[in-house]
Amino acid sequence: MTDPTPGPILEIVATPPDAAQLAADTIARWIDADVAAGRIVHIALAGGSTPRETYRRLAQAVHEWTNVHLWLADERMVAPESDDANIRMIRHTLIAATTIPPAQ
Numbered sequence: 001m002t003d004p005t006p007g008p009i010l011e012i013v014a015t016p017p018d019a020a021q022l023a024a025d026t027i028a029r030w031i032d033a034d035v036a037a038g039r040i041v042h043i044a045l046a047g048g049s050t051p052r053e054t055y056r057r058l059a060q061a062v063h064e065w066t067n068v069h070l071w072l073a074d075e076r077m078v079a080p081e082s083d084d085a086n087i088r089m090i091r092h093t094l095i096a097a098t099t100i101p102p103a104q
Contacts (some may be wrong), residue, residue: 001059004012010099015028015078016048016053017053020053020054020056020057021057021059023051023054024054024055024057024058024061025057025061027043027054027058027060027061027062028058028063029063029099031043031062031068032062032063032064034041034067035063035064035066035067035068036064036071038088039067040067040068040069041068041069042066042069042071043069043070043071044071044072044073045070045071045072045073045074045086045090045094046073046074046086047072047073047074047075047086047087047089047090048074048086049089052089053094055089055090056064056093056097058094059094059097059098060097062098065098065099065100065101065104066099066101068104069094069104070090070100070104071093072086072087072090093100
């Protein structure tokens with residue numbers, strides 16, 4: 001029997017903003033589908049500057065954050081208030097722009 005799940009998909013876009021939008025839309029579709037099915041969603045978030053624009057766009061693309069739990073998968077050895085802290089970037093670009101409950 002063959003696996004009906006498609007393998008990796010490669011999509012090429014013209015600009016970094018297009019890549020951020022594609023990533024945000026793809027992740028949002030997965031989140032929305034799982035939440036609609038009654039599942040709890042866990043997402044490990046990367047830090048640094050690369051995912052920043054994707055997080056900004058993801059905040060607007062997801063319709064329901066109630067069952068979404070965010071996990072910081074990458075942090076620097078700095079205070080959470082530091083300009084270099086990944087959690088600070090995530091709070092400003094994603095969490096502050098959503099209705100994610102604080103405990104999640």
